[in-house]
Amino acid sequence: MLKWLLTLAVVVFALGLAWPLLLKLGLGRLPGDLQFRNRGRNFHFPLATSLIFSAVITLLLWALRI
Numbered sequence: 001m002l003k004w005l006l007t008l009a010v011v012v013f014a015l016g017l018a019w020p021l022l023l024k025l026g027l028g029r030l031p032g033d034l035q036f037r038n039r040g041r042n043f044h045f046p047l048a049t050s051l052i053f054s055a056v057i058t059l060l061l062w063a064l065r066i
Contacts, residue, residue, distance in 0.1 A: 027052070
């Protein structure tokens with residue numbers, strides 16, 4: 001269990017570092033991503049980006065188990 005938690009922490013850290021590069025590629029601004037502005041605050045809900053990341057991670061994990 002500890003190995004999975006550590007692996008998840010490393011992946012989240014790596015995605016955090018890669019986020020500026022991913023924004024330059026257009027992720028985070030896909031048609032299904034929602035952005036709201038209310039009283040000077042921006043709220044961002046990356047729904048389409050989350051679905052793409054989920055599909056890619058699922059395919060990678062599926063490929064590694066074979």
